[in-house]
Amino acid sequence: MMQLPLEHNFPEPIVNALKPWMGSLELLPIRQIDDRLTELDDRPLLIALRQLGFEGLVTLNYRMLRNPSELAAVIKTGLTVFAIEGVGHDPLRATGALLLDLPSAVNAVEAGATGVFWMRPRTPQPQDPHDLFDEAATRRHEDPDALYASVEVSDAELQTPVLAAS
Structure with missing residues (x-):
């Protein structure tokens, strides 16, 4: 079973309600792993997750992908990062965006792909x-x-x- 840590901005009640449909994937809020993780900046968080044996991180902080210090941690740890852009701090949109793209991303990981999945959900506009x-x-x-x-x-x-x- 792949356990995928979620940063603290994802709503735990919704994440927990999804468990029956997640198959071999467990979305795990970092607070449930260790409360101290919620206080860490991105670089030490990535290192700590690797030290704890995790393979990746789901985050709304896509800006880390533009920061050399944090990218160096991604490279060194080999963690797969699922970064969601464009949802602001809206936990419901973030969860929806994650669920939309996560199955194909996890399939890619299971097939051997690693790295960064930069998820950019679109904002649909009405059509006449x-x-x-x-x-x-x-x-x-x-x-x-x-x-x-x-x-x-x-x-x-x-x-x-x-x-x-x-």
Whole structure:
């Protein structure tokens, strides 16, 4: 079982609730490993985790990947770092971002890859469904107006209960 330490910004109740679905991976808040780890800066934290036998760290401090002192610790310890960028200090977004990319990253680690996984979740923007419809019509080589007329939801259809009592 791979145990992957999480820095202190991840919500423990959510992480603990995920255990039944994590398979051979255990996300382990660093406070549960040793409370003193929460007080360490990144470089000594990386060294301490290696000394304790861990293979990696999940962090929101992606800025460590721009710091030579901390990168030297990553290189020397051989730890795999999963750094999540772009979620601020929002623990819920951080957990979601981690879960989105972690399975493929862990598969890569299990296949022998090591190093840094710099996770940059995107912030989706709304799209106009009319634009999407026009694109779908274009892919089908059809006129958007004609296609819409053939599949349009009528007022009668919209008002007819779909879940009518049977």
